Amino acid sequence: MGLRFDPVGGGQFKQAVQQIIEAESQPIKTLEAHKTKEQARLKLFQEFKNTFMGLDKAISEVSSFKKFRELVADLGDGGNLMSVTLDKEKAEPGQYTIEIDELAAHTSVITSGFENADDKVLGQGFVTLNLQNGDTSEIYIDDNDSSLRGIASLINQQSNSPVRAAVIRDDSDPDEPWKLLLTGKKDGAINQIDYPEFYFMDGDAELYIDDNTDAKNAIVSIDGFEVELGSNDITDFLPGVNVHLKQARPDQPFTLTIKEDNQKMSGKVKGLVDQVNQVLQFISKQNSVDAHSDTTLTFAGDTSLQTLEYRLRNTIHEGFPVESSDSDPQSVFLSQLGIEFEKNGQLTFKEDKFNKLLDSDFDRIAQTIAGPNGLANRLRSVYTAYYQSGNGILSIKEAGMNSRIRSIDDQIDQKTRYVDRRRQDIVGQFSRLESTLSDMQRQQQYLSASLPGAGGGNPISQLLGGL
Numbered sequence: 384m385g386l387r388f389d390p391v392g393g394g395q396f397k398q399a400v401q402q403i404i405e406a407e408s409q410p411i412k413t414l415e416a417h418k419t420k421e422q423a424r425l426k427l428f429q430e431f432k433n434t435f436m437g438l439d440k441a442i443s444e445v446s447s448f449k450k451f452r453e454l455v456a457d458l459g460d461g462g463n464l465m466s467v468t469l470d471k472e473k474a475e476p477g478q479y480t481i482e483i484d485e486l487a488a489h490t491s492v493i494t495s496g497f498e499n500a501d502d503k504v505l506g507q508g509f510v511t512l513n514l515q516n517g518d519t520s521e522i523y524i525d526d527n528d529s530s531l532r533g534i535a536s537l538i539n540q541q542s543n544s545p546v547r548a549a550v551i552r553d554d555s556d557p558d559e560p561w562k563l564l565l566t567g568k569k570d571g572a573i574n575q576i577d578y579p580e581f582y583f584m585d586g587d588a589e590l591y592i593d594d595n596t597d598a599k600n601a602i603v604s605i606d607g608f609e610v611e612l613g614s615n616d617i618t619d620f621l622p623g624v625n626v627h628l629k630q631a632r633p634d635q636p637f638t639l640t641i642k643e644d645n646q647k648m649s650g651k652v653k654g655l656v657d658q659v660n661q662v663l664q665f666i667s668k669q670n671s672v673d674a675h676s677d678t679t680l681t682f683a684g685d686t687s688l689q690t691l692e693y694r695l696r697n698t699i700h701e702g703f704p705v706e707s708s709d710s711d712p713q714s715v716f717l718s719q720l721g722i723e724f725e726k727n728g729q730l731t732f733k734e735d736k737f738n739k740l741l742d743s744d745f746d747r748i749a750q751t752i753a754g755p756n757g758l759a760n761r762l763r764s765v766y767t768a769y770y771q772s773g774n775g776i777l778s779i780k781e782a783g784m785n786s787r788i789r790s791i792d793d794q795i796d797q798k799t800r801y802v803d804r805r806r807q808d809i810v811g812q813f814s815r816l817e818s819t820l821s822d823m824q825r826q827q828q829y830l831s832a833s834l835p836g837a838g839g840g841n842p843i844s845q846l847l848g849g850l
Contacts, residue, residue, distance in 0.1 A: 403808055410798055418788060418795070448749055450753065467627075479621070487599060491677035506586030511582070531561055534578070548565050551564050572600045625748040649734050702715065721737045
């Protein structure tokens with residue numbers, strides 16, 4: 384019987400190599416499992432970090448008196464006569480009686496009538512526009528544009544034109560109803576402009592100004608005093624109060640009331656309460672463990688989060704000093720405002736109670752929430768300690784987690800290179816073994832052929848153990 388062996392690349396060889404490599408790769412699998420858990424914890428931490436960052440925005444909404452306070456304008460029956468926008472940084476609460484006697488007007492002219500707005504009957508010529516800076520602009524009109532619509536289009540194409548052009552129909556003269564209307568772009572007496580001039584030759588019709596109106600100021604009464612306004616859109620009609628006049632009604636006075644917008648302010652406080660609750664809920668969930676919990680995937684017992692929870696709860700429970708003109712500083716507790724903890728550890732916000740207190744004692748509430756020693760600024764100090772770029776507690780913690788993941792990656796790379804080298808060494812060893820066995824097989828064949836009595840009694844075969 385000749386020598387028998389499994390050649391390199393055969394089934395037994397592959398199986399042997401695979402078993403060796405699997406044994407050598409076991410530390411890599413352990414590291415990869417460890418990395419997967421670290422990545423899961425990092426992802427969970429980043430979710431918390433995003434939630435915590437939401438607290439910053441909610442704090443910013445009430446971080447000062449001006450940011451906390453919201454105003455609303457109530458026009459009563461005057462909503463169809465005027466609209467109002469407020470700059471809450473400048474506006475102040477107040478009540479005013481308004482009467483709109485006249486609206487501001489634009490300079491405008493209307494031309495003679497034409498039978499058809501598209502008939503090219505004016506010939507060639509120029510339209511001269513008098514600009515507000517004293518210059519003039521001439522628009523050349525050729526035969527192709529010598530209709531009312533053609534002239535209107537060319538005027539409107541001029542970016543520096545002080546007027547807008549429109550073709551309108553006036554059926555007071557059914558034979559020639561089409562007219563060109565030119566209107567100044569700005570209203571108010573200060574924006575009065577000279578009328579345009581028309582020069583045409585060789586046309587079949589004449590274009591001239593038929594009627595005109597001058598620009599004028601609006602006339603408005605406020606608390607019984609008549610004032611002129613240079614436009615229908617007035618910035619700082621009152622400090623921080625911008626108005627747009629819609630209609631004139633000399634016989635219809637109305638009341639403009641500017642007051643605190645309780646709904647918006649309580650909405651901001653509710654948003655802050657909700658963000659605090661999200662942070663507390665995350666920490667509470669991490670610490671809710673049982674016998675089946677895998678604490679390697681959570682932050683159970685994490686001292687930094689436990690300290691954060693303690694500081695937040697302690698801040699909510701503290702009293703906040705407020706001052707008044709007739710008494711010494713007093714402490715106000717959030718529970719007095721409708722903000723208090725429930726049995727489940729979450730904050731609740733009683734909006735109705737808060738709004739009533741805003742109505743009765745706005746300054747006291749504003750100091751408690753947005754004052755120098757109020758809720759927002761105390762929460763800001765907690766937030767800053769934990770979330771500060773580079774050296775905040777959360778930043779340091781995140782950097783540490785990323786560092787551990789990078790370290791694991793380095794170890795995996797190192798061990799992977801080692802396993803690759805081991806694979807190469809093992810394949811080399813088997814290759815050399817194959818070469819040795821091949822030499823032995825050739826020697827056996829040679830001896831078997833050279834010696835008499837080849838077969839089962841061959842002494843070489845017996846020496847090799849029957850291979």
